[in-house]
Amino acid sequence: MTKINENFLLLQAGYLFPEISRRVKVFTTDNPDSAIIKLGIGDVTEPLPPAIVEAMHKAVDEMGSKQGVKGYGPERGYDFLIEKIIKNDFAPRGITLDSSEIFVSDGSKCDTGNFQEVFDTDNVIAVTDPVYPVYVDTNVMAGRGGKADSSGRYADIVYMPVTPDNNFVPELPKEKVDLIYLCYPNNPTGAVASKARLKVWVDYAKKNNAIILFDAAYEAFISDPDIPHSIYEVDGAKEVAVEFRSFSKTAGFTGLRCAYTVVPKQLKAYKKDGSTIDVNAIWNRRHCTKFNGASYISQAAAASVYSDTGKTQIRQTINLYMSNAKLIRESLTALGYEIYGGVNAPYVWLKTKDNMTSWQFFDYLLEKANIVGTPGSGFGSAGEGFFRLSAFGSPDNVIEALQRFKKI
Ligand code: MLT
Secondary structure (H helix, E strand, O other): OOOOOHHHHHOOOOOHHHHHHHHHHHHHHHOOOOOOEEOOOOOOOOOOOHHHHHHHHHHHHHHOOOOOOOOOOOOOOOHHHHHHHHHHHHHHHOOOOOHHHEEEEOOHHHHHHHHHHHOOOOOOEEEEEOOOHHHHHHHHHHOOOOOEOOOOOEOOOEEEEOOHHHOOOOOOOOOOOOEEEEEOOOOOOOOOOOHHHHHHHHHHHHHOOOEEEEEOOOHHHOOOOOOOOOHHHOOOHHHOEEEEEEHHHHHOOOOOOOEEEEOOOOOEEEOOOOOEEEHHHHHHHHHHHHOOOOOHHHHHHHHHOOOHHHHHHHHHHHHHHHHHHHHHHHHHHHOOOOEEEOOOOOEEEEEOHHHOOHHHHHHHHHHHHOEEOEEHHHHOHHHOOEEEEEOOOOHHHHHHHHHHHHHO
16 A cells, blocks of 8 residues: 655645636636736746857757767756856855855755755744745645644744734744745745844854755845845855755746755754754755756856856846836835835735735736736735735736726
8 A cells, every 4th residue: 555645635725826827727718808917926028138048059059969968967067157156146245155065956946845855854944924835835745834724824834924014024933943944035025134134043043053044036136235145145144044046037047947056064954963964965965866967058058147248138137027016016006005025026015905815806806907916825824915916027018917907
């Protein structure tokens, strides 16, 4: 008799984005003439910049030649990419990293979901509420969640509400926690965390022998020069934090796949006997066992992001998305909506109209304006009454969506 991992049975409903797609499909089947505008999932819509396309063409030609063909690459990523990552993403911010501390992968969703695997199942995890659902669901699958209550909160997880009252950066938990997931710029609220607020967390982690799993997938959207792009800008963070970075939103790689995770050599976890062990060595063992490396073509494409032309071109695309965000913020504020985010992040977080629940507002927007957004409650119970709009749509669609908002 083959037994299933019953932790999977504890998961609530479907994963948020497939559930939204399912509802949209039902609606479009019933209303085939509706012109849906999707501002739901944070998925890019602009084409890949020419510098990246060119790098991929070149890589494809190499792969098609006797001299240039590549088989399995290094599991942790090619040196040509890792060197550029360190030189461009960290060195200018005064952060020194060794190439052995960078792990290139095919996406931050996988990395943030997989990383928990190297920690014991009896660690207590803490997440913000609302939160990117991958952190929670992967821990539930591993057995760290326990049962969910009627609001969808799991008994064994510590939830830290992020609301307008705390500027969407959580207070320290009252309980002792071991693994803390933080995402700044934040998905879904679009908020950012100052260096001082991150320092509070680094200090907490040091004091409690905890580890911070810091998701910085949206750092490229920061425009405020005082906001840190990396948790390692905080002194001592290398001793307590893993950082996840992605080319998905930065450079339009959602359909191409390339990301990386930083696991500093100073980062320690504990064995049952109380002695320490290097997390880098354990993650390296796990990564090289379960992963054969991101494709050469994706990594060549990622390396081109750091060329002068690549940098200019990706900045143009980021600026385009951020002007969408500005337009959404300004237009909806003028219509009387309470708006957050959208300044240093590509997500706008708004209070629903007339106290509708998040899903009521989802249905209302879908039916009355044929606009798809993401219900805040899908990210956690503290997201109830909120709604997320993504700025990754095409400018024409964003303008059209805002016209429709005016009419309803
Ligand atoms: C989101 O919309 O929250 C993200 O695009 C999902 C993801 O990055 O996996």
